[in-house]
Amino acid sequence: MLWIDIDRDKPIPLTRQIYCEFRDKILRGEWTAGFKLPSTRKMAQELRISRNVVIEAYDQLFVEGYIESRQGSGYFVAPGIYLEQFARGTDLPQPSPGDQSEGLIDFRSGVPDLEHFPRSLWGKTVQRVCQDAPLSAFGYNRPEGRAELRDVLSRYLYRTRGVQCAPERIVMTSGATQALMLIAKVLLAPESRVLIEDPITQDIQTIFASTGARLCPVPVDACGMAMDKLSATPVNAAPSFVFVTPSHQFPLGTTLTIQRRIQLIQYARSVDCYIVEDDYDSEFRYESPPISSIQGLAPERVIYIGSFSKILSPGLRLGYLVLPEALVERYQKAKWLTDLHTSSIDQLALARFIEEGHLEKYVTRMKKLYKKRRQCLTDALRDTFGDQVAIWGEAAGLHIVAAFSHVRFTPDVVAALEAAGVRVYPVEEHTIAKGRHADKIVLGYGNVGEEKIAEGVARLEKGLALHGMHG
Numbered sequence: 119m120l121w122i123d124i125d126r127d128k129p130i131p132l133t134r135q136i137y138c139e140f141r142d143k144i145l146r147g148e149w150t151a152g153f154k155l156p157s158t159r160k161m162a163q164e165l166r167i168s169r170n171v172v173i174e175a176y177d178q179l180f181v182e183g184y185i186e187s188r189q190g191s192g193y194f195v196a197p198g199i200y201l202e203q204f205a206r207g208t209d210l211p212q213p214s215p216g217d218q219s220e221g222l223i224d225f226r227s228g229v230p231d232l233e234h235f236p237r238s239l240w241g242k243t244v245q246r247v248c249q250d251a252p253l254s255a256f257g258y259n260r261p262e263g264r265a266e267l268r269d270v271l272s273r274y275l276y277r278t279r280g281v282q283c284a285p286e287r288i289v290m291t292s293g294a295t296q297a298l299m300l301i302a303k304v305l306l307a308p309e310s311r312v313l314i315e316d317p318i319t320q321d322i323q324t325i326f327a328s329t330g331a332r333l334c335p336v337p338v339d340a341c342g343m344a345m346d347k348l349s350a351t352p353v354n355a356a357p358s359f360v361f362v363t364p365s366h367q368f369p370l371g372t373t374l375t376i377q378r379r380i381q382l383i384q385y386a387r388s389v390d391c392y393i394v395e396d397d398y399d400s401e402f403r404y405e406s407p408p409i410s411s412i413q414g415l416a417p418e419r420v421i422y423i424g425s426f427s428k429i430l431s432p433g434l435r436l437g438y439l440v441l442p443e444a445l446v447e448r449y450q451k452a453k454w455l456t457d458l459h460t461s462s463i464d465q466l467a468l469a470r471f472i473e474e475g476h477l478e479k480y481v482t483r484m485k486k487l488y489k490k491r492r493q494c495l496t497d498a499l500r501d502t503f504g505d506q507v508a509i510w511g512e513a514a515g516l517h518i519v520a521a522f523s524h525v526r527f528t529p530d531v532v533a534a535l536e537a538a539g540v541r542v543y544p545v546e547e548h549t550i551a552k553g554r555h556a557d558k559i560v561l562g563y564g565n566v567g568e569e570k571i572a573e574g575v576a577r578l579e580k581g582l583a584l585h586g587m588h589g
């Protein structure tokens with residue numbers, strides 16, 4: 119009796135089960151070199167399975183060298199196969215437990231409405247590109263991306279964002295995130311300094327800090343980065359760059375005033391550093407036209423980052439850098455050494471999508487939807503919490519910040535809210551200097567319908583009341 123454990127109900131073929139049982143016994147040292155395996159016929163009888171199944175399992179063990187055959191005597195365990203501390207993994211990857219948080223209303227920021235993605239139009243565009251793109255598009259291409267897209271993009275950026283750039287100044291990237299990674303790679307070293315808005319996303323902090331560079335936080339107030347604090351921030355050496363999200367600060371939502379933009383450019387010129395302008399969601403402004411970029415005021419000083427994640431889909435991973443002329447070649451090299459180039463077919467599809475006017479029409483349509491959602495969220499918050507809540511930031515983007523006079527969003531409070539069915543994101547998670555924004559949460563509304571927004575605010579009220587913080 120060999121104590122082979124096989125189970126006909128398992129979704130694993132019997133051959134595989136026998137193979138694994140035998141292999142494991144050999145590796146664990148239960149069966150040592152020279153041990154004789156039962157004949158395939160006896161094994162098949164014992165397990166009451168077809169002999170072919172056993173033969174196949176033995177063949178596999180033989181091919182992999184676990185057993186050897188001796189003419190006329192059968193199969194024996196081969197020498198030298200005991201593996202110390204052999205632990206058998208699970209046979210099959212276990213199915214993931216599914217979305218544990220079903221029913222949860224998630225106010226995650228920065229996610230556009232996914233249901234409205236123009237699937238059919240985008241699909242048709244990709245199909246046309248596949249049919250008539252030049253052969254070169256299917257080979258290795260240049261790191262900065264396809265000229266067709268950079269041409270269209272330079273005109274689009276001038277029209278919509280006041281960005282001044284020849285197509286040669288653009289390097290296409292895999293989203294804004296890769297643009298940030300390339301900036302870190304090219305401009306930062308362990309002794310570098312970065313002046314950065316505080317708060318700012320945790321990911322951006324991690325990307326810059328991972329080079330060993332020191333982050334020097336500059337607070338943000340209702341007019342954006344506090345410029346008086348900038349010149350007062352102790353920086354031993356000139357910073358490599360100042361990082362800003364001037365059109366719509368993330369997360370606080372403020373817009374850098376024109377006076378401060380001028381001060382920022384003057385500062386960068388005086389210490390001879392760059393300004394990195396992250397323009398991640400600026401197309402969405404609901405009560406005024408989009409603010410022009412800082413890049414348009416000082417193209418030689420500004421590294422401008424853009425992305426199609428919010429205006430189209432984060433799943434496409436399409437973003438770009440607009441660079442001062444002096445930096446272009448270094449970024450092309452860095453991009454090449456990172457992933458050669460961004461998908462040429464997707465780039466060509468995007469070029470057509472913009473050229474044929476689909477992108478601007480889509481943005482206009484989505485702006486109406488987001489404006490309504492934003493209104494719905496701010497109305498619900500004011501109706502529910504009255505003067506205990508203040509809304510931060512401009513009517514722009516895909517999120518708001520709500521400040522509560524009577525709440526501090528500690529991990530316990532956030533967990534209690536999650537138990538009440540609503541997920542919110544404390545601003546403190548994005549701060550460098552801790553403790554100044556504990557009363558605030560970021561609420562993203564891009565991918566939350568109006569009904570869910572109302573229900574989410576109701577759950578927020580209930581959750582806070584249970585915690586003794588409201589009502």
Ligand SMILES: Cc1ncc(COP(=O)(O)O)c(C=O)c1O
Pocket residue numbers: 227228292293294295296319363368396398424425426427432436437
């Ligand atoms: C301020 C900011 N910059 C950059 C990004 C990265 O965007 P992506 O890599 O999807 O283009 C985000 C994402 O939400 C963001 O909030």
